[in-house]
Amino acid sequence: MSNNHTDRAASNRRLALKLxxxxxxxxxxxxALAPMYNLMCQAFGINxxxxxxxxxxxxxxxxxxxxxxxxxxxxxxxxLPWEFRPLVKKMEVYVGKTIEAEYLVRNLAQEEITGQAIPxxxxxxxxxxFGKIECFCFTQQTLKPGETxxxxxxxxxxxxxxxxxxxxxxxxxxxxxxxxxxxxxxGETPAGDHAHHAHANTTNIVQ
Numbered sequence: 001m002s003n004n005h006t007d008r009a010a011s012n013r014r015l016a017l018k019l020x021x022x023x024x025x026x027x028x029x030x031x032a033l034a035p036m037y038n039l040m041c042q043a044f045g046i047n048x049x050x051x052x053x054x055x056x057x058x059x060x061x062x063x064x065x066x067x068x069x070x071x072x073x074x075x076x077x078x079x080l081p082w083e084f085r086p087l088v089k090k091m092e093v094y095v096g097k098t099i100e101a102e103y104l105v106r107n108l109a110q111e112e113i114t115g116q117a118i119p120x121x122x123x124x125x126x127x128x129x130f131g132k133i134e135c136f137c138f139t140q141q142t143l144k145p146g147e148t149x150x151x152x153x154x155x156x157x158x159x160x161x162x163x164x165x166x167x168x169x170x171x172x173x174x175x176x177x178x179x180x181x182x183x184x185x186x187g188e189t190p191a192g193d194h195a196h197h198a199h200a201n202t203t204n205i206v207q
Contacts, residue, residue: 064159066095071169074103074117079187080176081109082143087150095161098133100154103172107143109185114142114177119170126168129161140177 070093072086083106093099107113117137121127132138136151143149157168176182179189 064095066159066163067092068095068157068161068165069093069167070099070101070157071167072101072103072171073169074172074174076115076174077176077187079182079185079189080113080115080174081185082107082113082115082174084172084174093157095157096159098154098156100152101170103136103151103153104148105141105143105151105174106148107146110145112142112144113181114140115174116140116177117172117174119172122169122171123165125162126157126165129158130168130170131156131158137172 069090071090072088074084074086076082076084083104085104087102087104091099091101105115119132119135119137121130132153132155134152134154136153141149141151153170155170175189176185176187177189182189
């Protein structure tokens with residue numbers, strides 16, 4: 001009887017150690033998942049994530065006489081009581097030339113709210129060649145009750161873009177950065193720290 005009890009206790013301890021090891025491994029995997037995902041997106045253009053480029057003086061783009069059409073869209077996600085839209089819906093731009101476009105945002109709530117914009121580019125193959133030099137999406141934006149603001153984005157389409165691509169769409173999804181506030185207005189914040197990881201890395205302009 002004593003031996004059975006001892007064997008059972010030893011078996012329980014081994015099981016507990018295995019479960020603890022699995023828990024630690026799962027935590028480590030979850031912690032590493034976000035940066036791993038972003039590296040994959042950078043390498044393969046998944047989800048059309050946009051590169052943040054260095055200052056113009058660090059790596060000047062190559063100007064060309066080739067043009068592409070850039071379309072602009074924007075959406076305030078449920079949970080963020082803002083009006084959000086591009087001031088220009090499309091423009092013809094020269095590849096290699098720095099361009100500036102503006103979006104308009106208006107806080108429709110009667111309280112101060114902070115939002116975070118997350119960009120994407122389609123088609124996905126264009127994402128690696130669409131670099132943002134300055135963008136309102138690099139940081140969270142806080143608007144006072146009823147405040148209206150024009151927000152610029154400065155970008156360049158580099159000469160490495162596939163010549164089969166003639167139109168690029170730059171889209172922004174604006175989320176309420178505060179989970180409690182988002183739920184108050186019937187929505188949610190983006191999962192995890194995606195908004196911050198989206199701009200974690202700075203890359204040089206491809207020449």
